[in-house]
Amino acid sequence: MSRRKLVVGNWKMNGMRAHLDEVEAIGKLAAQHPAVEVGLCLPATLIMAGSQLKGAAFIGAQNCHMELSGAYTGSLSAEMLIEAGATWVITGHSERRETRGETNADVAAKSVAAHAAGMKVILCVGETLAVRDAGDADEVVTAQLLASLPEGASADWLAVAYEPIWAIGTGRIPTLEAIQSMHATLRAALASRIGQEQADAMRILYGGSMNGDNAAEIIALPDVDGGLVGGASLSAAKFEPVIAAAD
Numbered sequence: 001m002s003r004r005k006l007v008v009g010n011w012k013m014n015g016m017r018a019h020l021d022e023v024e025a026i027g028k029l030a031a032q033h034p035a036v037e038v039g040l041c042l043p044a045t046l047i048m049a050g051s052q053l054k055g056a057a058f059i060g061a062q063n064c065h066m067e068l069s070g071a072y073t074g075s076l077s078a079e080m081l082i083e084a085g086a087t088w089v090i091t092g093h094s095e096r097r098e099t100r101g102e103t104n105a106d107v108a109a110k111s112v113a114a115h116a117a118g119m120k121v122i123l124c125v126g127e128t129l130a131v132r133d134a135g136d137a138d139e140v141v142t143a144q145l146l147a148s149l150p151e152g153a154s155a156d157w158l159a160v161a162y163e164p165i166w167a168i169g170t171g172r173i174p175t176l177e178a179i180q181s182m183h184a185t186l187r188a189a190l191a192s193r194i195g196q197e198q199a200d201a202m203r204i205l206y207g208g209s210m211n212g213d214n215a216a217e218i219i220a221l222p223d224v225d226g227g228l229v230g231g232a233s234l235s236a237a238k239f240e241p242v243i244a245a246a247d
């Protein structure tokens with residue numbers, strides 16, 4: 001099964017208008033690697049300006065609300081994000097699960113809302129270090145994926161990102177064997193829910209301290225279909241080798 005590689009930068013709470021030059025440069029880089037689908041999930045304040053720049057990278061959001069509109073102070077609906085220029089959205093990032101109390105049900109509902117509005121979704125899952133050390137990572141992450149998988153999940157509009165929480169921003173990554181093993185486990189879990197054909201078509205990204213030094217060997221693993229990249233996506237210079245590694 002050949003799956004087009006997907007490499008997405010998540011800028012988290014980083015980026016001012018002064019950094020739009022980097023967005024533009026990354027868009028140009030993406031154009032040099034047409035075999036790879038490249039995107040940047042920007043802070044909401046930069047989505048409109050970022051999406052108006054020429055370039056081949058899609059612009060995405062980092063979160064959306066599960067409702068279309070209403071009395072939800074400070075929130076943005078998928079429809080609003082689309083109007084601003086976002087075509088993808090991240091749901092279930094551990095930084096929101098942990099600090100905003102988002103549940104699996106919330107994550108599923110957000111993904112359904114985003115899809116209904118016309119967006120594509122990157123659904124994040126991952127374990128804590130305590131869970132990994134206890135030997136429970138497969139069980140916990142599989143349960144998290146199945147509980148946050150949206151109704152009607154399909155490879156046409158959904159990708160999964162496996163992000164071990166202890167690897168995010170730490171410079172530590174699991175062994176290559178552990179990454180491949182978890183991705184294969186997650187693909188099997190997907191097959192049990194949405195069928196083998198859809199599971200084989202769905203992209204499963206790795207995230208957590210991916211950078212120009214380690215991306216090639218991680219993305220070469222058979223069940224790894226790209227990356228969700230934080231720190232190493234903040235400049236074109238750092239992101240370039242990650243994108244190239246997926247080509």
Ligand SMILES: O=C[C@H](O)COP(=O)(O)O
Pocket residue numbers: 010093163167168169170207208209210228229230231232
């Ligand atoms: O969404 C991206 C991930 O949380 C990875 O972040 P990082 O590459 O800075 O470790």
